[in-house]
Amino acid sequence: MDLVSERLRLCFSAFDTCRHPFSEERRKQKNHRRKIITSDPYVTVCVSGARVAHTRVISNNQNPVWNEQFKIPLAHPAEKIEFYVKDNDMFGAELIGIASVEVEKILSGETISAWFPIIGLYGKTAKN
Structure with a gap:
């Protein structure tokens, strides 16, 4: 879903490049590495x-x-x-x-400090 959201944002922000195709900000965006989308x-x-x-x-x-x-x-x-x-x-x-x-x-009232496995949809441990 993060990739879909990012693609939609890029589609709508593409219209702004038509107004200012050679702006300094646009050149910086092209030279800047694409951000990697992860989970929220x-x-x-x-x-x-x-x-x-x-x-x-x-x-x-x-x-x-x-x-x-x-x-x-x-x-x-x-x-x-x-x-x-x-x-x-x-x-x-x-x-x-x-x-x-x-x-x-x-x-017991004691503080619990431990790692617990996250079980995914199919009963398997979720991957990192």
Whole structure:
């Protein structure tokens, strides 16, 4: 979706070159390397299928670090908390994968600092 969005932006911005085809800015754009489009990731936090929190979107980043904290009161039994990692796009969001943490680990009250696998759509670990 990022590539589609970029292509649309280029189509609409191409009309501006007709007005100023030899401008200094246009020459700089031609000489400048094309930017590589990556994901615009964010995470939604879900308990028993209900979204209870979400992070901010970090634009154009393949290795995001959010450093955000949430207090999520659990008023009903749940087995795990799921973290849906998504790619924010112009036309909606695309699911990258899901990481989950057992509620028992969280109930201990200790800080959890670990890497959790992100499971993709077909049950396989998402690629970096």
